[in-house]
Amino acid sequence: MLYRLAICALACAAAGAQTRTNPFAGSPEVAESGRAVFRVYCTPCHGIRAQGGHGPDLTRGVYSHGGSDDDLFRTISDGVAGTEMPEFKGDINEADIWRIIVFLRSIARHDAAGIPGDRARGEALFWGKGACGQCHQVHAKGGHLGPDLTRIGVERSLAYLRESVIDPNARVEDGYATVTVIRLDGTRLVGVERGFDNFSVQLMDAGGNYYSFLRTGIKSARREFRSLMPDNYGRLFQPAQLDDLIAYLTSLRGGEAPQ
Amino acid sequence: MRMTAALFLVTLAVVAAGITDKRLQNAQADPATWLTYGKNYYGWRYSSLAEINTATVSRLAPQWIHQTGFSGSHETTPLVFGGMMFLTGPSNSAAALDLLTGKEVWQYHKKPPSGLNLCCGQPNRGFAALGDRLFKVNIEATLVALDARSGALLWEKPIADHRKGFSATGAPLVVKNKVLVGVAGAEFGTRGFVDAYDSATGERAWRFYTVAAKGEPGGDTWPGDAWQRGGGSTWITGTYDPDLNLTYWGTGNPGPGLDGDVRAGDNLYTCSLVALDADTGHLKWFYQFTPHDTHDWDAVADPVLIDTTVKGRTVKAVVQADRNGFFYAIDRANGKLLHATPYTKVSWASGIGGDGRPVLIPGAEPSDAGTKACPGLGGGHNWSATAFSPQSQLFYFNSTDGCALYYRNKQEYREGQWYQASTADAIPNEPPAGSVVAVDLATGKTKWRFEMVSPASAGMLATAGGLVFTGDGQGYFIALDAGTGKPLWHFQTGGQIIAPPITYTLNGKQQIAIATGTSMMTFALMN
Numbered sequence: 146m147l148y149r150l151a152i153c154a155l156a157c158a159a160a161g162a163q164t165r166t167n168p169f170a171g172s173p174e175v176a177e178s179g180r181a182v183f184r185v186y187c188t189p190c191h192g193i194r195a196q197g198g199h200g201p202d203l204t205r206g207v208y209s210h211g212g213s214d215d216d217l218f219r220t221i222s223d224g225v226a227g228t229e230m231p232e233f234k235g236d237i238n239e240a241d242i243w244r245i246i247v248f249l250r251s252i253a254r255h256d257a258a259g260i261p262g263d264r265a266r267g268e269a270l271f272w273g274k275g276a277c278g279q280c281h282q283v284h285a286k287g288g289h290l291g292p293d294l295t296r297i298g299v300e301r302s303l304a305y306l307r308e309s310v311i312d313p314n315a316r317v318e319d320g321y322a323t324v325t326v327i328r329l330d331g332t333r334l335v336g337v338e339r340g341f342d343n344f345s346v347q348l349m350d351a352g353g354n355y356y357s358f359l360r361t362g363i364k365s366a367r368r369e370f371r372s373l374m375p376d377n378y379g380r381l382f383q384p385a386q387l388d389d390l391i392a393y394l395t396s397l398r399g400g401e402a403p404q
Numbered sequence: 405m406r407m408t409a410a411l412f413l414v415t416l417a418v419v420a421a422g423i424t425d426k427r428l429q430n431a432q433a434d435p436a437t438w439l440t441y442g443k444n445y446y447g448w449r450y451s452s453l454a455e456i457n458t459a460t461v462s463r464l465a466p467q468w469i470h471q472t473g474f475s476g477s478h479e480t481t482p483l484v485f486g487g488m489m490f491l492t493g494p495s496n497s498a499a500a501l502d503l504l505t506g507k508e509v510w511q512y513h514k515k516p517p518s519g520l521n522l523c524c525g526q527p528n529r530g531f532a533a534l535g536d537r538l539f540k541v542n543i544e545a546t547l548v549a550l551d552a553r554s555g556a557l558l559w560e561k562p563i564a565d566h567r568k569g570f571s572a573t574g575a576p577l578v579v580k581n582k583v584l585v586g587v588a589g590a591e592f593g594t595r596g597f598v599d600a601y602d603s604a605t606g607e608r609a610w611r612f613y614t615v616a617a618k619g620e621p622g623g624d625t626w627p628g629d630a631w632q633r634g635g636g637s638t639w640i641t642g643t644y645d646p647d648l649n650l651t652y653w654g655t656g657n658p659g660p661g662l663d664g665d666v667r668a669g670d671n672l673y674t675c676s677l678v679a680l681d682a683d684t685g686h687l688k689w690f691y692q693f694t695p696h697d698t699h700d701w702d703a704v705a706d707p708v709l710i711d712t713t714v715k716g717r718t719v720k721a722v723v724q725a726d727r728n729g730f731f732y733a734i735d736r737a738n739g740k741l742l743h744a745t746p747y748t749k750v751s752w753a754s755g756i757g758g759d760g761r762p763v764l765i766p767g768a769e770p771s772d773a774g775t776k777a778c779p780g781l782g783g784g785h786n787w788s789a790t791a792f793s794p795q796s797q798l799f800y801f802n803s804t805d806g807c808a809l810y811y812r813n814k815q816e817y818r819e820g821q822w823y824q825a826s827t828a829d830a831i832p833n834e835p836p837a838g839s840v841v842a843v844d845l846a847t848g849k850t851k852w853r854f855e856m857v858s859p860a861s862a863g864m865l866a867t868a869g870g871l872v873f874t875g876d877g878q879g880y881f882i883a884l885d886a887g888t889g890k891p892l893w894h895f896q897t898g899g900q901i902i903a904p905p906i907t908y909t910l911n912g913k914q915q916i917a918i919a920t921g922t923s924m925m926t927f928a929l930m931n
Contacts, residue, residue: 174816181815184827185523185591193774193811193829236522241822316832342878343856344894368857370833 167214167243170250179248182241186233195252199229199319202302206253209299209399217246260303260392262385267393270386275378283397289353290337291374292321296399306394310387313374323371324348326356327364341368422535422552423485425580429646436909438484441530441575442789443906446709447643449791450866451907455914457869460929461883461893467915467926468506472499477902478919481530481575481789481863483538484908489917490552491924492528492575496542500555501924503910510555516543521569521820523591529641530575532583534603539583541572547585547601561606563587569594569820575641579651579682582609586638590656590674590702593633593823598642598653598678600685610685614638614655614673622672630667633817635659636674640704640787645720648737650679650688652709652722656702662770662812663698663825670695675703677724679739689739693726695761698770699752699810700824701727701783706790708799712845714742723845725790725801727783730756731843745848747841748784748805751777770810770826780808780836781828782859789863789904791872796886798842798851800872804859806836840864840874842889852889863904865916873916875901881918881925897925 169175184193190200201209210220221242224232233242271277278287281294297306308315322338326346334356340347346366347357351373360366382390423439431437432444435453443449456464472478476494483490488509492498496516500509516526520543531538537558538550544566549558563585564570569592577584582600590596596614601607614636616622618629626634637656644651658667658674675694678687693703707722714721714733722736729750733742744756753762768777782804790801808828815825838859842851862875871892872884877900883893899921907916916927 177813178816178818178821181813181824181826182822184811184813185822185824188827188829193809193827234518235516235520235526237822238519238521238820314833319835341857343876343880343882343891344896370835 164213165215165218167218167246169243169247170214172247173251175244175247176251177248179241179244179246179251182237183245183248186237187245190229195249196302197300197305201300202305203249204252204254204302207299214246217249218242221245260395262388262390262392264389264392264396266386267389267391270382270390271393275381275390280374290349290351292318294394294397296397298395298397299399303391303395306391307387310390311379313372313376317370317372321372323369323373325367325369326358327366329362329364331364335373337373338368341366423533424535428534428578435907438482438906438908439533440483441481441532441577441641442643442706442708445644445646447706447790448708448710448794448866449789449864449904450793450868452868453907453909453914454868454870456867456871456907456916456929458871458885458892461869461871463929464883464893464895464916464927465930466895467928470501470506470508470924472497472922472924474922476922477525477527478922478924479527479529479903480919481904482906482917482919482924483531483533484906484917485533486552488552489924490531490533490538491919492530492540494528495526496528498528498531498540498550498555500552506924506926512550512555512557514542514548517566520544520566520571521589521592521822522571523588527573529573532576532578534578534581534583537603539576539578539603541574541576541585543571543573545570545572545587545589547572547576547583547606549603549606559606561601561608563599564589564594567820568592572639574639577641577644577651578603579644582682584642584651586640586642586653588637588639588656590635590637590659591661591822591824592820593635593659593817594637595632595634596636596638596656598638598651598680598685612678612680612685612687614676614678615658616672625669625672627668633659633823634667634671634674635661637702638704639702640706643707643709643722644682645709645736648720649682650736651682652677652679652707652736654702654704654707654724656704657697657700660815660817660823660825661698661700662810662827663814664696664769666825667696671697675701675728677703677707677722677734677739679736691732691734691739691741691760693724693730693732694728697728698812699728699768699777700781700828702787703727704787705785705801708790708792709736710792710799710845712797714846721845723792723799725785725799725803725841725843727779727786728752728762729779729784731799731848732756733845733848743848745843747843747850748803748839749778749807750784751807770812770828772811772813774809774811774829776807776831777810778807780804780806781810785841786861788861788902791864791866792845793866793872793886795868795870796842796866797845798886799845800840800842800864800866800886802860802862802864802874803839803841804836805839806834806859807831838876840872840884840889842872842886854884854889854891861902865905865907867907873905873918875903875905875918875920877901879920881905881920881927895927897921899923
């Protein structure tokens with residue numbers, strides 16, 4: 146047993162001391178080939194231009210699980226437990242992981258500090274005039290109808306956030322379509338999709354009430370890729386106020402709620 | 405103890421009786437078993453069992469659930485004979501189960517090597533059997549022979565070098581004394597082939613390259629040395645016609661997948677159906693579904709052999725629901741097109757001309773900014789198993805109904821590295837739907853369609869009970885009326901279904917089996 150512990154201690158020390166370096170760092174040609182690999186494996190979550198989708202925006206030069214080449218290699222290779230980031234070490238060989246990292250470096254704008262708007266004013270608008278908290282949660286406070294925004298600052302690009310506020314129907318995320326159910330008695334129920342399969346339908350209405358139906362127990366169910374979020378924020382807010390709101394949203398990076 | 409020993413001897417005797425060439429040729433007449441990937445050599449996935457039928461299916465209920473313990477996609481078509489079920493799992497795993505209880509009899513596992521180049525995980529789609537032996541491929545492109553009684557490794561032979569991008573996922577096909585296998589790896593600039601190996605020794609008997617080399621017939625459809633990395637994978641099991649002694653295999657996309665500029669020409673024999681002499685591997689004929697494909701539309705879907713009537717004439721046909729969105733019927737003796745009809749939305753071709761070539765619609769080529777085209781990258785019908793019912797004369801398969809944005813970029817080839825020159829992306833707010841499609845073989849027209857909310861990858865099983873069994877990605881195992889497509893029964897299995905169902909009998913009672921999530925489930929009628 147002691148022997149095993151000693152081996153482990155040695156191995157752990159060695160692992161801790163070893164930092165991988167990118168053999169292709171800085172090469173424009175490799176960045177282009179990395180883009181090709183990225184497009185295949187990473188596009189489904191991070192978008193064709195790496196500006197985020199299911200997964201975070203990767204163009205901002207801000208990475209949730211460490212920003213060194215070694216950190217990024219580990220994130221891609223091993224995935225991130227507790228998130229949707231899967232491990233790719235079985236699918237992408239080491240050289241191609243390094244190529245992806247070179248590509249990510251080539252597109253990182255490091256513009257997080259240059260976001261216009263005032264975060265505090267944006268927070269006040271979010272919970273006040275915008276009433277965004279009626280449907281969205283931040284740090285376990287707020288409604289349940291829309292997506293939880295606690296980590297939205299690392300999950301989506303600035304352009305995506307701005308588009309989502311002004312035009313919420315531009316791209317409706319999986320699981321947030323609008324579902325309309327007509328019951329057998331002819332009454333109509335509208336809400337956000339919580340499930341929609343070949344034999345059942347689940348939705349949540351504006352009051353936060355959850356419903357589940359077998360299709361055999363209703364007259365009809367329709368799913369539309371439009372959002373229940375109001376589409377008038379572009380008129381409700383002045384441009385400067387939109388900047389404030391975006392600054393607030395961008396600051397939401399998970400972790401503990403600020404006291 | 406004596407009784408256990410006696411039972412053991414009986415089971416052993418049944419397995420030891422083994423699978424013969426004759427049994428494989430007559431597999432359709434033996435509904436108690438499932439001896440080869442497609443149920444019979446023709447790939448019908450049809451059973452004459454009718455105990456479970458349109459009137460009784462409402463009484464269908466689970467019998468046992470076996471948790472395989474293998475992580476990853478379960479796409480296996482299990483084999484059933486000798487009181488056991490033989491299934492393969494992902495990442496070089498396999499098991500034999502007791503047919504009565506679902507208990508594991510033996511398990512096989514080999515750790516895959518590190519550094520594999522894979523497009524799509526490490527699935528495996530099943531065993532082939534001959535004598536007392538089972539044959540499967542391993543993900544690192546090797547062929548393995550196991551003792552069906554114990555799972556013991558008899559031999560393992562390399563098919564191709566995985567470091568160059570080759571891998572293997574499909575169920576082998578036993579023909580006479582040979583084991584036929586295909587390969588995957590077109591995404592890595594490989595040159596695909598179909599191989600045949602001696603079932604006793606594992607020595608290679610023949611190889612047919614699916615990409616014509618310079619100087620060979622068809623070699624002039626590739627510029628320069630592009631053929632050397634021309635793709636043409638063969639990752640779904642072929643079929644076999646004993647009368648013609650021809651084996652039929654679908655071939656995958658050319659490489660690189662989305663940048664056609666570096667491989668001007670038709671790129672033979674990619675995106676094609678090839679008919680090969682089963683003894684020699686020599687090409688008898690080919691039919692190319694998508695010349696110079698640039699949308700990754702592999703033509704690997706099941707080539708199913710059906711004698712049908714076309715314009716009053718009985719024809720030995722081979723049919724395929726191609727990834728490019730058209731259903732094809734081809735004369736399997738000579739490769740001549742009988743008819744081709746779209747079964748889903750198609751935006752790249754207005755039809756298939758009298759010369760057998762698609763009539764192209766301009767503007768469908770992938771671009772740097774993205775080009776919308778239909779079907780999407782996975783095609784209409786992709787790889788999942790299809791079924792044919794001689795009772796209904798309908799052909800059943802699933803379809804992904806939608807479009808995608810196709811991108812391309814220039815990419816330099818490096819041995820063993822990803823070489824697709826870009827990909828496709830979803831169109832915002834336009835997710836593809838799914839459907840089960842039933843096509844009338846005589847005309848190619850869609851008879852009925854069971855609409856699904858999202859695309860499904862489960863395979864099909866047709867039975868004389870007037871049923872078609874399939875599944876969906878949300879875990880539902882479903883029975884449809886084979887004549888109308890009406891859903892008659894479903895069961896939530898709790899795991900994604902991407903495998904095909906099979907049927908057999910246990911003590912004379914019809915059973916249905918399906919891999920779901922990371923488990924195997926069986927169903928039978930409640931008494």
